[in-house]
Amino acid sequence: MFQESKRYKINRIMSDILILGIESSCDDTSASVIKNGVLLSNVTAGQAVHERYGGVVPELASRAHQQNIIPVVHEAVSEAGIDKSDLSAVAFTRGPGLLGSLMVGASFAKGFAQALDIPLIDVNHLQAHVLAHFISQGDPDEKKPAFPFLCLLVSGGNSQIILVRSYHDMKIIGQTIDDAAGEAFDKCAKVMGLPYPGGPEVDRLSQTGNPKAFKFSKPQIKEYDYSFSGLKTSFLYLLRDKVKENPAFIQENLADLCASLQDTVVDILMKKLKQAAKDLKINQVALSGGVSANSALRKTLIETGRKSGWDVYIPPFSFTTDNAAMIAMTGYFKYLNNDFCGLGEVPYARINCTL
Numbered sequence: 643m644f645q646e647s648k649r650y651k652i653n654r655i656m657s658d659i660l661i662l663g664i665e666s667s668c669d670d671t672s673a674s675v676i677k678n679g680v681l682l683s684n685v686t687a688g689q690a691v692h693e694r695y696g697g698v699v700p701e702l703a704s705r706a707h708q709q710n711i712i713p714v715v716h717e718a719v720s721e722a723g724i725d726k727s728d729l730s731a732v733a734f735t736r737g738p739g740l741l742g743s744l745m746v747g748a749s750f751a752k753g754f755a756q757a758l759d760i761p762l763i764d765v766n767h768l769q770a771h772v773l774a775h776f777i778s779q780g781d782p783d784e785k786k787p788a789f790p791f792l793c794l795l796v797s798g799g800n801s802q803i804i805l806v807r808s809y810h811d812m813k814i815i816g817q818t819i820d821d822a823a824g825e826a827f828d829k830c831a832k833v834m835g836l837p838y839p840g841g842p843e844v845d846r847l848s849q850t851g852n853p854k855a856f857k858f859s860k861p862q863i864k865e866y867d868y869s870f871s872g873l874k875t876s877f878l879y880l881l882r883d884k885v886k887e888n889p890a891f892i893q894e895n896l897a898d899l900c901a902s903l904q905d906t907v908v909d910i911l912m913k914k915l916k917q918a919a920k921d922l923k924i925n926q927v928a929l930s931g932g933v934s935a936n937s938a939l940r941k942t943l944i945e946t947g948r949k950s951g952w953d954v955y956i957p958p959f960s961f962t963t964d965n966a967a968m969i970a971m972t973g974y975f976k977y978l979n980n981d982f983c984g985l986g987e988v989p990y991a992r993i994n995c996t997l
C-alpha cells in the first residue's frame with residue numbers, strides 16, 4: 643500500500659504553495675522553504691569531520707546527517723517565519739548520491755510528510771542543480787534562462803552537459819566517463835598536500851601562478867563526454883618525476899602547478915560546451931555545481947559567451963553548491979505538475995534515471 647502515492651486535493655487558487663526541501667546527498671545537510679517559487683530560507687550544515695581524511699567518508703557523512711537534520715529543518719522553518727503546519731509538501735533528494743546519506747533525508751522527509759499529512763515529492767539531484775537557476779529571491783530584475791538551454795553541471799561528483807527543454811524535460815548529452823571535474827581538483831590538490839576540498843585552494847593559489855607553466859594530457863573522448871582520470875595521472879607523474887630531482891619542487895612551483903591544472907580543467911570543460919552549443923545552435927548557457935565557483939571557469943565562460951553571442955547564467959554560489967533551495971524549487975515545479983511520490987520510494991546512488 644505504501645507504493646501508492648496518495649491522492650491529494652490541492653486547492654491552488656485559495657492557498658500559497660509552501661515547499662520544504664531537504665538535501666542530504668553527500669556531506670551537506672540542508673533544508674529550505676520556498677513560497678510560490680520565492681526563497682524564504684536556506685539553511686545548510688557542513689561536515690568538517692571529513693577534512694582530516696582528505697575526502698568524504700560515507701559512514702561518517704550518514705551519522706552527521708542524523709545529528710544535523712532535525713536542527714537544520716527546525717531552523718529553516720523558523721527562519722522562513724512559518725509554522726510547519728503551513729507547509730504544502732515535503733521534497734527530498736532521492737538520488738544520485740551516497741546511499742546512507744540519502745536514506746537519512748528520505749526517511750526524515752517521509753516521516754515529516756506523513757505526520758503533517760501532506761504530499762511527498764522525490765527530487766533528482768541533477769535536475770535540481772539545473773532548476774536552481776529559477777530560484778527567486780523576490781527581485782523583479784532577476785534573469786532566468788530561456789528554454790532550450792545548455793547547463794554545464796560541474797561538482798565534486800558530477801560533470802555533465804545537460805540539454806534543458808523545460809522544467810521537466812532534460813537530457814544528459816555529455817558526461818564524465820570517470821572522475822568529475824571537482825574530483826580532479828580535489829585529488830590533484832591532495833597530492834600537493836593541500837587541504838580538502840582542494841578546488842577552492844587551487845583557485846586561490848592560481849591567482850599568482852602562470853597557467854601555461856606546465857602541460858598536462860587532455861582527453862580524446864567521443865562527442866560531448868568528459869574524462870579527467872588521464873589529467874590526474876599525468877599530474878601525478880609530473881610531480882613524481884620532478885620531486886625525485888628536487889624534493890622542494892612542489893613548494894617552489896605551487897602557484898604555477900595550480901594555475902596550470904586549473905587552466906587545463908577549464909579548457910577541457912569549455913571545449914565540449916562550445917561544441918555542443920554550436921552543434922545544437924543554442925545560445926543560452928547556464929553553469930551549476932560547486933566548481934562553478936572557480937574564478938577561471940566563470941571568467942572564461944563569460945568571455946566565451948561575449949564572443950559567441952551567448953546569454954550566460956551563473957547563479958549565486960549558495961545555489962550552485964549542494965543546497966536544499968534547489969530541492970524545494972524542483973519540488974515546487976513538481977507540485978504544480980501534481981507529481982508526487984509514495985512512501986515506498988527508495989533512494990538511488992547512481993544516475994540511473996531520466997531527469
Ligand code: KG4
Pocket residue numbers: 668796797798799800823824825827828839840841842845931932933934935936937962963964
Ligand atoms: O556541488 P558541490 O558543493 O558538492 C559535491 O558535488 O560534492 O561541489 C563541491 C566541489 C568540490 O570538488 C570542490 O573542490 C569544488 O566543488 N570547488 C571548486 C571551487 N569551489 C568548490 N573547484 C574549483 N574552484 C573553486 N573555486
